[in-house]
């Protein structure tokens with residue numbers, strides 16, 4: 001078995017092998033298709049080949065930026081197109097590719113990588129842990145009235161601005177600009193490189209799939225939010241994504257789609273856990289939460305660099321004993337947080353928590369409380385107050401959320 005990096009000449013072989021691994025025929029640029037593979041950069045891909053040179057496995061990484069708590073932007077290779085031909089599975093091909101890729105990323109100086117998992121049981125063994133969650137909110141339109149805000153001087157001042165409906169093709173750079181502003185402020189969000197928008201690679205609203213876009217503009221006419229949507233069967237209006245940094249603008253866009261005629265229900269895909277929309281409905285039961293799932297998985301490759309990169313919101317200290325069985329590595333660190341910044345240094349002190357690197361990946365963005373994984377039996381707390389202190393330390397000002405598909 002040989003694992004080797006690819007070049008532009010390997011693109012066809014890579015794309016064919018990846019499609020065969022997923023049981024698909026290579027996608028053609030038909031109406032609506034988002035050619036996900038056109039965004040692959042071949043110098044970031046690997047092929048696995050048998051001894052006689054037949055390609056049997058693929059893996060790739062996109063050069064994304066990830067927003068950490070504290071609005072810090074860091075490089076985050078987005079692992080994708082991972083596949084092994086059905087004839088060559090369970091013979092260690094994926095394990096060999098993962099070892100090659102993670103070692104290469106670490107050598108290049110990356111301190112974390114991310115992915116979306118096709119199946120949840122695959123990636124924990126390689127050190128990835130689920131770190132952001134997403135869900136679907138289905139609202140019955142006949143019960144969809146929004147409540148009058150009870151706090152004076154806040155949301156009862158509705159967003160001043162306007163909503164205009166455009167077709168996707170009429171939006172020019174608006175979506176890219178609004179998305180970019182949003183993702184810089186949203187922990188867990190990924191950049192969508194300009195190349196993706198230009199190639200129209202991926203899922204709506206990036207892809208050429210026909211969509212209406214409700215664009216919200218502020219009082220000066222500057223776009224500050226959008227909702228990408230389509231109407232389908234059973235009078236269902238589906239919103240692919242609602243993008244804005246401003247809660248009042250989100251409410252204005254929600255009010256717009258919920259008021260759409262000839263619609264019996266509105267499905268908001270990709271709503272973060274604990275989103276306020278449910279609480280804004282006069283009838284709390286008008287919204288049904290579904291499709292609750294993990295989304296972004298995080299793998300830490302350099303624990304001190306990763307922990308000092310993110311912002312912190314509570315002072316404190318914690319000794320973490322971290323195990324990385326896949327890359328055969330162990331470290332014990334004193335994490336000290338003062339005024340929003342962390343120091344993380346090797347220590348000989350007794351640990352507060354012992355944990356696998358995959359579980360640290362789950363805690364990293366603040367979307368999973370350490371005490372949850374202690375209660376699940378995955379993290380070992382060595383002192384009675386360790387989980388509570390860890391919860392306070394890892395908590396963030398805003399829950400992480402990611403809705404980019406790759």
Ligand SMILES: CC(=O)SCCNC(=O)CCNC(=O)[C@H](O)C(C)(C)COP(=O)(O)OP(=O)(O)OC[C@H]1O[C@@H](n2cnc3c(N)ncnc32)[C@H](O)[C@@H]1OP(=O)(O)O
Nearest residue numbers: 079080081082083084089090091092093094095115118121
């Ligand atoms: C980020 C992304 O791209 S997600 C997309 C992942 N790809 C797919 O889902 C495409 C379809 N599936 C495949 O191509 C393959 O089954 C892969 C890539 C998931 C696994 O490849 P393989 O070469 O069979 O994996 P490999 O032999 O290295 O298995 C390593 C271990 O993972 C386990 N494993 C592999 N796949 C799975 C799975 N789908 N579910 C549960 N366990 C799995 C194996 O049993 C093995 O366990 P062991 O070490 O205890 O023996």
